[in-house]
Structures are given as structure tokens and as C-alpha cells.
Amino acid sequence: MKTVHLTYPLSAGIIRENAGPQIAAIGQFDGVHQGHASVIGSAVRLAGEQGVPSAVMTFHPHPKDVMKKGNYEGNLTPLLEKQELLAELGVDILYVVEFSEAFSKLSPQAFVEGMLLQLGVRTAIVGFDFRFGHKGAGDANMLRQLGGGNMNVEIIPPFEREGEKVSSSSIRKALQSGELDEANRLLGRPYRLRGVVVDGDKRGKSIGFPTANLRLLDRYVVPAKGVYAVHSFIEGEWVPGVMNLGVKPTFQENVAAPSFEVHLLDFDRDIYGKQMTVDLISYIRAERKFPSIQELITQIQADTETAEKILSPSP
Ligand SMILES: Cc1cc2nc3c(=O)[nH]c(=O)nc-3n(C[C@H](O)[C@H](O)[C@H](O)COP(=O)(O)O)c2cc1C
Ligand SMILES: Nc1ncnc2c1ncn2[C@@H]1O[C@H](COP(=O)(O)OP(=O)(O)O)[C@@H](O)[C@H]1O
Known part of the structure; x- marks a missing residue:
């Protein structure tokens, strides 16, 4: 998959290099969940049938991040994760449109004529609730009207699981309230974080449980504190x-930003500065303040055994 960064208006060079018949799924696709996969999968399938490249067009930074001016809580799948997942889904081209305040003011017509038609998008595929253009003035039907005879539009109905629409916001809520099983089910895979191992307070080794402290590579949705x-x-x-995701109340007070620290089982290596990917498999318990370090150690020992049971392959 190739990634192409676009800014509006498209330059002559970008048009020259990328224009041609193609099928494009358009959307934010934060989480690349099962609903998104049904939209993207339709684009990949149709492109295959027609012998043209499949594309995904997404916006970066997240429009809510730009519009809320810094109060945005983070992404389920920052660009790096999205790239990997889309490549796995068989997408040929990822267009990353630079989303800015100026871009947010673009009319639906300018978006269609100045971007999609310029690139030669033959069919645009969007989810049923797709909105675009200034103040979300455009919807899927308007996209179809504006495409006229030059571009088809396919609208994909909501993807439901047990009668409920799968959505990025329900996944965020599930993660933030400790319902990891639910979040992972909706995602269709374990929630993933990625970071670099950095120095902590050097307490881990002294209590018998070294922990690799992660500095996350991007702004992720932060799940509920706990183990x-x-x-x-x-x-x-x-x-x-x-993994303990939390503020270590046994040792400190009034810490706002939680740390992400992983004790690796049966592992003894220096991994400072290394990149680490963490898949969250199961939520074990909430973080607590222990009356003594010994009681914390006993609990961590129990957590380790619980994790071992959960993670060991079933016979
Ligand atoms: C499995 C596990 C569970 C933990 N649970 C708690 C907890 O409930 N409360 C707490 O204050 N700290 C908890 N911790 C965090 C430890 O306090 C922390 O790992 C230790 O202070 C080392 O920190 P350092 O890596 O910054 O040196 C937990 C750590 C692990 C590995
Ligand atoms: N089993 C293990 N799990 C996690 N980190 C380990 C393990 N064994 C060795 N390490 C190393 O030890 C470091 C953590 O030790 P710790 O005393 O908790 O220090 P810090 O407070 O700097 O994280 C890790 O960053 C890693 O380099």
C-alpha cells in the first residue's frame, strides 16, 4: 500500500502522479472496526472486480481534534496503526488529507470537484452516516448528486452486532469504562498501543517486578486505569x-497523567529505548492504593498468575 499525503487544492504534480480510475472508500475510520472493514472491504472487492486500484481517503489530524482545539481525547488507531490495518485489508492507496481549519470550511462541491473528481474516483464508497464539507453540510446523497455522471456512490448500511450499531464512540466508551472484552469484540481484534520503553522510577526491579514504562508514539484513547x-x-x-495502567497510588498522590508499564513474564533483558507493541487481551482488576508495599507485591504476584492463565494457549 502506498500512502499519499494530500492538501487542498491538489497540486498539478499530485494529480499527475495519482489520477486514474480508482475506487475510494472515504471516512475517518478511527478504530478500523468491523463496520469500517465492511465499507473498506466493499471498495477493495469492487476495485478487484474492475481491475483498478482500491483507495481509502481519510483525514489527519482527526477533524474533532482540529475543531475542539486540543480537547480531543485521542485516537483508537493513530495514523501508524491505521496504515498497518488498511494494508492488511488489501487497500492499494491511502490518501491522508491534511485537515485544517481552512479545509473544514470547504464546501461539499469543492471537495467533490477539487479532490475526488480530480483524482479520477470512479466509485466513492461511504458509510450510511457519512458527512462532509463545511459544518457537515454534505451527506451521502449529496455526494451522489455532486458526482453526477462522473462518479458513482455506494452507501453501506450500518454494521450491527447483536442488534447494535458498531461505532467508534461505543468502542471508546467501552475502553474507558474497563469493558475491554466488549471493545475488543467491536474492534474485531485486541486494542493495540505502541510506544518506546523509557526510564521509570527504578522501583520495579527492587520489588521483584521490573516494568517497561512506555512513552506512547501517538495520542491514543486511554483505557480505564487498572491491570x-x-x-x-x-x-x-x-x-x-x-500491564499496569495507572498513577501508582501506593507510592504517589495527585498524579494526573497515567503511566503504561508492562512486566513481561519470564523475561530478563534490557529493552530501554526499544519500540514495543502492546495488545490488551483482558482486563484483570482496577488499580488500588495498598496499605503496604508487601501487600502490593503479593497482589502483583497474583496478577501475574492470572495473566499467565489467561494468556497460555489452551491445550
Ligand atoms: C501487575 C501490576 C499491578 C500493579 N498494580 C498496582 C496497584 O494496584 N496500585 C499501585 O499503586 N501500583 C500498582 N502497580 C505499579 C507498581 O507500583 C509499579 O510497577 C512500581 O512502582 C514500579 O514503578 P517504576 O517502573 O516506575 O519503577 C502495579 C504494577 C504491576 C506490574
Ligand atoms: N521481565 C521484564 N519486564 C519488563 N522489563 C524488564 C524485564 N526484565 C528486564 N527489564 C528491563 O528493566 C526495565 C524496568 O526496570 P525497573 O526497575 O522497573 O525500572 P524503570 O523504573 O526504569 O522502569 C525495563 O525497561 C527493561 O529494560
């Missing part, structure tokens, strides 16, 4: 582990 069974990808292999 999780995780699979970590580190130095080329998957290693089971247990």
Missing part, C-alpha cells in the same frame, strides 16, 4: 505480560 493481561511485541517476538 491488564497483554501480549507485547518486543525485539521481534511476542511475549506475554501484565
